[in-house]
Amino acid sequence: MTLAQAQSFFDAYAAAFSARDMDAIVDAWTYPCLITQRAASFAFPDRDSFHKNVSSLDGFYVRQGVAKASGTVRQVAEPHDGVAIVEVDYELADASGQRIVAWPTTYTLRRNKTGAWKACFAIADGEVAAWAARGTPLGAKN
Template sequence: MAFEREIAAFFASYVDAFAKNDADAIAELWEPIGLFPSPNGNFAMEREAFRSHCVTLLDFYRQQGVVTPVGDLLSATLLYPQVAEARMAYRMLGEGGETVAAWDHIYILRRSDDRWRVTLTISDGEIAAWTERGALE
């Protein structure tokens, strides 16, 4: 199905941007303002603030020993002609290929300017994984 290939390609480029530590590329894959529901409350970030957040996040991953991010698309559902829901499984691998942390992530994407971009993510799984590892308090 063309839709599923598009979403898989989107997330391949998303994971690749993380692998290259490219905060600009990551931020460009998001709508100008992204929404972030979290266990501690919801917030939104404009693209430039999100780019800065990505720099901090990439630094955090390196500090935790992450060398290679791996992401697998678990599901993609077209909710409306220009809106999709996707679920990803992530594994952050260390230098020896060991799993440093793993979690599922849920995204809402919107097709705008003839390309998919993330509008909203629910990162409770990632927060729980890093908390369990003792990296977050």
């Protein structure tokens, strides 16, 4: 995976969050998949379970005033054919473009049988820490 391919993938992924297109978000992943953070890991066996998770995350983002997501790929490594480790810097902004929160995330992507890149693993420590530092931890009802 080239840097340009990774940036294209994550541009589409961030655009899906901005558009609140949960189907496009879950289509960017392969199943089962895993999202891990320092305190816990969450395995999603199928598309439906992941859809429920990102829909809940979207509700949290809406309550925080998020209107736009962007992601800048910082680094790509392809340790094996068809496997990429991608570091992405995210930023979420309100409708006026003011930054709400930013953080880094590391993903592992795999090329599927049709040749498409799909995420299968993410380390969410950066996002968890960013929201906690803002005083609105992930999962907060506010």
